[in-house]
Amino acid sequence: MVADPGVPGAVRAPGRVGRAGRLNEPRAALVEASFEGTPWKVNHQPVAVVREEWRVVDRWWTEEPVDRRYFDLVLETGQHVCVFRDAEAGCWFMQRA
Amino acid sequence: MIACLVVPGFELRAALRERPRLALEPAALAPAAGAEPVVGAVTAAAEVAGVEPGMRLGEALATCPQLVLVEQDPAAVELEWEGMLRRLENAGFAVDPDGPGRVYFETRGVERLYGGLEPALERALAAVGSAWDPRAGAARRRFAALAAATVARPGHAVVVDDGREEGFLAPLPLSLLPLSPDRYAELEGLGVRKLGELAALPSAAVAERLGPEGRSAWSLARGGDGSRVRGRRPAAELAEALEFPEAVGNELTLRRTFGALLDRLLARPERGGRPFRKIGLSARLVGGGSWRRTVTLRDATADRARLRAAVAPKLLELPAPVIELRLEGVELAESVGQQLELVQPGADELGSRLSEGLRQVRASTGSGSVCAVVEVAPWSRIPESRALFVPRDE
Numbered sequence: 001m002v003a004d005p006g007v008p009g010a011v012r013a014p015g016r017v018g019r020a021g022r023l024n025e026p027r028a029a030l031v032e033a034s035f036e037g038t039p040w041k042v043n044h045q046p047v048a049v050v051r052e053e054w055r056v057v058d059r060w061w062t063e064e065p066v067d068r069r070y071f072d073l074v075l076e077t078g079q080h081v082c083v084f085r086d087a088e089a090g091c092w093f094m095q096r097a
Numbered sequence: 098m099i100a101c102l103v104v105p106g107f108e109l110r111a112a113l114r115e116r117p118r119l120a121l122e123p124a125a126l127a128p129a130a131g132a133e134p135v136v137g138a139v140t141a142a143a144e145v146a147g148v149e150p151g152m153r154l155g156e157a158l159a160t161c162p163q164l165v166l167v168e169q170d171p172a173a174v175e176l177e178w179e180g181m182l183r184r185l186e187n188a189g190f191a192v193d194p195d196g197p198g199r200v201y202f203e204t205r206g207v208e209r210l211y212g213g214l215e216p217a218l219e220r221a222l223a224a225v226g227s228a229w230d231p232r233a234g235a236a237r238r239r240f241a242a243l244a245a246a247t248v249a250r251p252g253h254a255v256v257v258d259d260g261r262e263e264g265f266l267a268p269l270p271l272s273l274l275p276l277s278p279d280r281y282a283e284l285e286g287l288g289v290r291k292l293g294e295l296a297a298l299p300s301a302a303v304a305e306r307l308g309p310e311g312r313s314a315w316s317l318a319r320g321g322d323g324s325r326v327r328g329r330r331p332a333a334e335l336a337e338a339l340e341f342p343e344a345v346g347n348e349l350t351l352r353r354t355f356g357a358l359l360d361r362l363l364a365r366p367e368r369g370g371r372p373f374r375k376i377g378l379s380a381r382l383v384g385g386g387s388w389r390r391t392v393t394l395r396d397a398t399a400d401r402a403r404l405r406a407a408v409a410p411k412l413l414e415l416p417a418p419v420i421e422l423r424l425e426g427v428e429l430a431e432s433v434g435q436q437l438e439l440v441q442p443g444a445d446e447l448g449s450r451l452s453e454g455l456r457q458v459r460a461s462t463g464s465g466s467v468c469a470v471v472e473v474a475p476w477s478r479i480p481e482s483r484a485l486f487v488p489r490d491e
Binding site for chain 2: 020021022023024025026027028056058059066086088089090091092095096097
């Protein structure tokens with residue numbers, strides 16, 4: 001069996017359906033935060049420095065509003081991470097900002 | 098509507114085609130060499146005796162001492178599956194296969210041909226053949242169609258009306274979801290046993306507890322996304338096989354046979370001078386079962402020596418003497434030759450190397466594996482809205 005040679009990229013093997021996807025989707029993160037909401041542990045690693053903090057409030061006019069509090073952190077291991085707390089969902093995520 | 102056609106235990110059924118008597122006895126698909134020792138699909142008699150797919154081998158044999166283990170037969174699976182897809186294509190269905198035993202197709206085009214959705218599904222079931230006990234399902238979304246096919250009786254179709262997907266899915270078990278065993282156990286531990294119970298949970302809580310896998314399962318439990326069905330491009334046959342009068346395990350004989358098959362394959366006029374990008378080598382083994390390896394070539398070639406050097410070493414991996422050796426051209430390159438240049442500009446050379454590399458990746462991993470990043474809203478304050486990755490098959 002051979003893929004139709006006239007059509008570039010045609011394969012005979014059962015193909016996966018290709019479709020567009022979002023890049024840089026948030027991933028769930030395990031974050032322990034102080035009472036005012038500043039993270040002090042991310043995935044069990046202590047936070048060394050909070051470099052920056054900002055809020056993103058957007059799409060409040062839609063059915064999927066965005067209300068996030070971002071933290072740009074350096075962990076004690078030297079790793080640089082960016083986490084946010086989703087106020088709508090009430091949980092933490094990790095994402096490249 | 099999207100239709101899904103399912104043949105449960107396809108690998109076992111294909112392996113039993115030569116020994117139909119075993120289909121009525123307690124039998125299970127043996128684990129592949131080197132894989133985890135768990136049984137695959139089981140026959141109805143084995144199921145009655147308490148053996149379940151995924152059971153550990155020792156436990157299965159202790160549960161049913163008469164259990165017959167059937168060797169995996171990937172070549173027969175490939176052959177039967179291709180035959181089934183071709184029968185569906187000959188009946189007018191643009192099939193989108195999703196692994197052996199599961200295929201999707203769009204019914205819009207064929208409904209007018211066969212006079213409605215149900216007659217079209219009946220035609221598809223007839224094209225597969227009643228011996229395979231196929232089941233069909235149709236719905237607006239892929240996952241709902243798969244769920245409908247899974248609950249249908251053999252030889253019958255279940256149609257889920259538009260807008261009723263969630264209600265239809267709610268009482269169905271979680272096992273329909275493509276989750277790892279750990280996740281099933283975790284969900285069961287939480288008291289979630291039905292799709293409806295999972296769908297009723299808040300999305301963020303599921304994402305936090307189960308990660309991206311759980312989030313996509315949650316989305317499926319609510320009917321799934323609206324991904325389209327893309328009919329495959331029908332393939333042409335380009336293969337050569339040689340059957341031995343008696344089993345052969347001698348490496349020299351096998352290499353000579355391979356050389357003869359390669360010469361015959363290279364001489365096939367259908368090739369039209371085009372070089373091979375991917376080649377498959379398979380064998381029928383003496384004790385039953387089969388063996389198969391595919392090789393994706395770094396540069397598409399029709400050079401005998403290079404093909405031999407790339408594929409012949411695979412013969413050393415044969416687990417047993419063979420009674421038939423088969424060489425198959427899985428994919429051809431588009432061009433008939435490569436025009437070399439005396440001095441090639443640096444950027445062009447890099448571009449052509451990149452294109453060649455991407456073609457190689459596509460040939461090796463299948464359609465949809467190469468994506469391009471497209472910036473859609475680089476100004477957005479929401480990071481995941483800035484760019485998409487889009488499959489590039491051209």
